[in-house]
Amino acid sequence: MLYQTKGIVLNRVQYGETSLIVHIYTEKFGRQSYMVKGGRSKKSKSKSNLFRPFFLLDMEVYHREGKNIQSLKEARLAETLNSLIFDVHKSSVALFLTEVLSKVLREEEANQELFVFLYNSIRYLDLSDESVELFHLYFLTKLTRFLGFYPQTNWSEDDTCFDMDNGRFVSVYNSHAHCLKQEESKVLFDLFNTSIDKLNELKISNYTSKILLRGILNFYALQSQGFSSLKSLSVIEELFNDD
Structure with missing residues (x-):
């Protein structure tokens, strides 16, 4: 049956000589994989360019429950993303975050709040004209709410270290290998709030x-x-490294 849905491109892989399999988080069906026949052929360059990290699409798809790879009839841009293509910082952030999402989004069912x-x-x-150096940290902290391991934001003068095992702030005297130090813990608390x-x-x-990024990713690894x-971790670290 043919459906219309919006979708967010996560990644793509080559299939055969000219086709693509594109992984997309859809509004109606959650995470899905779609076959794009001829997507890499010389005649279909414009089609291939649609499937870049974080591109927002309007799609017409054939959907069958339980099928591993769905069929894509038509796709077009739902939003024209300008700086995300040409700004190296933003495009690198997009690549990094779509790699994270590819690992944590497994649900093949709709989640409207997450999609929004x-x-x-x-x-x-x-659209932002401001610096995006903290965007990936903000995004990762807020995403935990939808993944089921949003922590207790109980930071206080007594509980100053973030315990990644238990997802809460604890006394420095209880610190261990999976505990952020005080400075990073306070910044993490500020990000959550x-x-x-x-x-x-x-x-x-x-x-x-x-x-802090390393700490957040360790928290993800412990909870998910x-x-x-992540292959793109070194890229994002180098991009925002001190000169």
Whole structure:
């Protein structure tokens, strides 16, 4: 049966000589894989360009429950993303975050709240004229709410270290290998409690951001089964590294 749905491109892989398999998080069906026949042929270059990380699509798809690879009839841009293509910082952030999403989004069912969060976050990333150096940290902290391991935001003068095993702030005296130090823990607490329009009011050094990113990814690995190392991590770290 033919359906219309919006979709967010996660990644794509080559299939055969000229085709693609594209992984897309859809509004109606959750995460799905679609066959794009001839998507890599010389005549279909414009079609191939649609399937870039974080591109927002309007799609017509054939959907059958339980089928591993669905069929895509038509796809077109739902939003024209300009800076996300040409800004190296934004395109690198998009590549990094879609790799994370590819590992943690496994549900083949609709989640409207999650889809709206992803869609609006991508639009903000593209439209923002401000620095995006903290966007990936903000995105990863907020995403935990939809993945089922949003932590207790119980930071206090007594509980100053974030315990990644248990998802809560604890006393420094209870610190262990999976516990962030006080400085990074306070920044993490601030990230959990800020809104996207206030993000750039947070003053965080590139060094602290790097340590915090590693901590957040460790938290993901502890809480999300099968979360493995990221190929694009070195790219994002180098991009926002101190000169």
